Amino acid sequence: MSEQLSGDGSKSVRVRYAPSPTGYPHVGNIRTALFNWLFARHTGGNFVIRIEDTDVERRVAGAVEDILESLRWMGMAWDEGPCVDGDFGPYTQSERLHLYQPLADQLVREDYAYPCFCSAQRLEEMRAEQVRLNQPTGYDRRCRDLTEQERARCRAEGIDPVIRFKVPRAGRTQFRDLIRGKVTFENSLLDDFVLLKSDGFPTYHLANVIDDHFMQISHVLRADEWMASTPRHIMLYNALKYEPPLFAHLPMILGPDKSKLSKRHGATSLLEFREEGYLAEAMMNFLALLGWSLDDRTEIIDRQTLIKSFSLERIGKTAAIFNIDKLRWMNGVYIRALSLEELTDKAIPFLEKHLPSHITRPLDRDYVRKVVALEQDRMKTLKELPELARFFFEAEVAAPLDLLANTGVPDQKAVEAFEVSLDVISGMEPFDHDSLETRFRALATELSLKTKDLFGLLRIAITGGTSAPPLFDTMALLGKDQCIRRIQKALVLLRCA
RNA sequence: GCCCCCAUAGUCUAGUGGCCUAGGACGUCGGCCUUUCAAGCCGAAGAUCAGGGGUUCGAAUCCCCUUGGGGGUACCA
Numbered sequence: 001m002s003e004q005l006s007g008d009g010s011k012s013v014r015v016r017y018a019p020s021p022t023g024y025p026h027v028g029n030i031r032t033a034l035f036n037w038l039f040a041r042h043t044g045g046n047f048v049i050r051i052e053d054t055d056v057e058r059r060v061a062g063a064v065e066d067i068l069e070s071l072r073w074m075g076m077a078w079d080e081g082p083c084v085d086g087d088f089g090p091y092t093q094s095e096r097l098h099l100y101q102p103l104a105d106q107l108v109r110e111d112y113a114y115p116c117f118c119s120a121q122r123l124e125e126m127r128a129e130q131v132r133l134n135q136p137t138g139y140d141r142r143c144r145d146l147t148e149q150e151r152a153r154c155r156a157e158g159i160d161p162v163i164r165f166k167v168p169r170a171g172r173t174q175f176r177d178l179i180r181g182k183v184t185f186e187n188s189l190l191d192d193f194v195l196l197k198s199d200g201f202p203t204y205h206l207a208n209v210i211d212d213h214f215m216q217i218s219h220v221l222r223a224d225e226w227m228a229s230t231p232r233h234i235m236l237y238n239a240l241k242y243e244p245p246l247f248a249h250l251p252m253i254l255g256p257d258k259s260k261l262s263k264r265h266g267a268t269s270l271l272e273f274r275e276e277g278y279l280a281e282a283m284m285n286f287l288a289l290l291g292w293s294l295d296d297r298t299e300i301i302d303r304q305t306l307i308k309s310f311s312l313e314r315i316g317k318t319a320a321i322f323n324i325d326k327l328r329w330m331n332g333v334y335i336r337a338l339s340l341e342e343l344t345d346k347a348i349p350f351l352e353k354h355l356p357s358h359i360t361r362p363l364d365r366d367y368v369r370k371v372v373a374l375e376q377d378r379m380k381t382l383k384e385l386p387e388l389a390r391f392f393f394e395a396e397v398a399a400p401l402d403l404l405a406n407t408g409v410p411d412q413k414a415v416e417a418f419e420v421s422l423d424v425i426s427g428m429e430p431f432d433h434d435s436l437e438t439r440f441r442a443l444a445t446e447l448s449l450k451t452k453d454l455f456g457l458l459r460i461a462i463t464g465g466t467s468a469p470p471l472f473d474t475m476a477l478l479g480k481d482q483c484i485r486r487i488q489k490a491l492v493l494l495r496c497a
Numbered sequence: 498g499c500c501c502c503c504a505u506a507g508u509c510u511a512g513u514g515g516c517c518u519a520g521g522a523c524g525u526c527g528g529c530c531u532u533u534c535a536a537g538c539c540g541a542a543g544a545u546c547a548g549g550g551g552u553u554c555g556a557a558u559c560c561c562c563u564u565g566g567g568g569g570u571a572c573c574a
Binding site for chain 2: 468
């Protein structure tokens with residue numbers, strides 16, 4: 001058993017991430033992909049991607065590309081799947097249609113399944129009635145025991161049947177979930193589910209079982225929401241005489257309202273996090289910790305360690321709520337750990353995109369690097385940088401009068417401070433951090449101002465705000481001319497007040 | 498309604514019968530550092546381990562019931 005759990009057995013591990021292109025993947029989907037990927041990498045197994053596009057109606061254009069791009073961004077390379085040939089392709093179900101139909105026919109022939117001619121309308125009425133009577137809903141098996149004659153008649157009427165699985169009326173189906181242990185279902189409570197739709201497409205249940213078998217999937221790691229479908233799958237494996245894979249149902253990731261993640265929860269599409277300036281490394285670390293833990297204290301875990309220490313045993317059972325605050329913190333940790341060059345590379349696209357349009361592009365990389373050095377500790381996401389550092393790029397900064405007038409320093413005194421500061425700056429050579437600090441500390445004393453007040457005044461004039469990187473680093477980077485211009489502007493503003 | 502799963506602070510979690518006067522992290526609050534904001538460091542508050550019954554010398558840990566939450570109940574995945 002522990003052999004199965006850890007996947008260290010002789011049987012090689014093959015896991016798959018099987019998204020359906022009905023929308024863009026959210027963090028829950030990607031967390032499932034991540035656990036599969038980590039398990040594959042940990043065990044030296046294969047990570048397969050299979051596109052489950054059997055629902056023609058709900059197909060969303062661009063979804064496949066979005067799914068693949070999400071995985072690429074996270075650095076989860078797949079061993080087989082779209083764009084990566086393998087021995088078990090094709091890896092898109094709509095290209096495997098020829099497989100499902102014969103197997104469905106075989107099941108009918110062997111009496112494991114039967115054609116059902118019930119109309120959508122009848123099914124709907126039946127369900128409504130069941131709901132009205134407070135009875136369990138489910139197909140009433142009307143077509144289960146049709147004679148060949150009756151079937152022929154229906155076909156003659158031109159009705160395209162669906163193929164339904166003939167669920168045993170008695171007994172129970174159970175399986176051992178790697179995370180939850182033994183789970184048992186009463187067969188009598190399951191209805192005869194559809195295997196093949198009337199348009200000839202398989203349902204998820206059929207295609208999934210057949211593909212997992214032919215692709216030799218060893219472990220199915222999927223979200224909890226699939227647990228209720230598992231007995232059907234077990235029955236199918238048995239009817240098809242396939243050996244079922246091992247199952248592990250992962251705890252779900254819930255929205256802030258504790259319900260299943262969906263579009264209604266807003267920015268949950270993974271690529272939106274990239275847009276928002278989160279780092280893939282932070283995202284991976286964070287997602288790994290949603291439902292899995294290394295030990296009782298480790299939070300920051302790099303990719304290699306994640307792979308090395310990942311195990312099914314340490315996956316929890318309880319659903320987790322996606323907590324963006326912790327992600328932000330963790331993203332900050334990863335940003336601070338970046339080298340200046342790396343962070344500069346990552347920051348430039350965000351600056352180019354979000355800085356006001358009147359600021360000329362392209363930005364000077366050397367200058368950006370210096371700005372980044374001053375802002376690295378202050379940003380939690382890359383997208384915050386343009387706002388934090390905007391004053392470094394603006395030709396002019398409008399210091400709000402209400403800020404200037406409310407520092408606690410009387411306006412007269414502030415005016416004097418600015419005037420003297422201008423003199424000092426004009427004659428200053430070199431114009432660097434140390435010279436500035438030495439001179440302005442002395443100046444505060446000369447003006448009988450607290451350093452706090454003098455520096456605060458200058459900060460507002462120069463950055464337009466009350467929070468910024470250390471003043472003299474900022475001034476040195478901005479340069480003498482910029483400093484003079486900004487102080488002059490603040491001076492004018494204050495004098496007119 | 499019925500079926501399945503889950504249940505430790507606001508959130509993520511550690512804990513698998515005694516090491517738990519329940520540990521870590523985010524967030525919150527306070528302090529230090531300091532020219533501001535961050536970062537960093539230090540500290541605090543915050544959990545009757547959902548509730549109730551058992552089992553046991555001993556239970557967050559095992560069993561039962563209740564409650565709560567989630568998921569499923571489609572010719573969706």
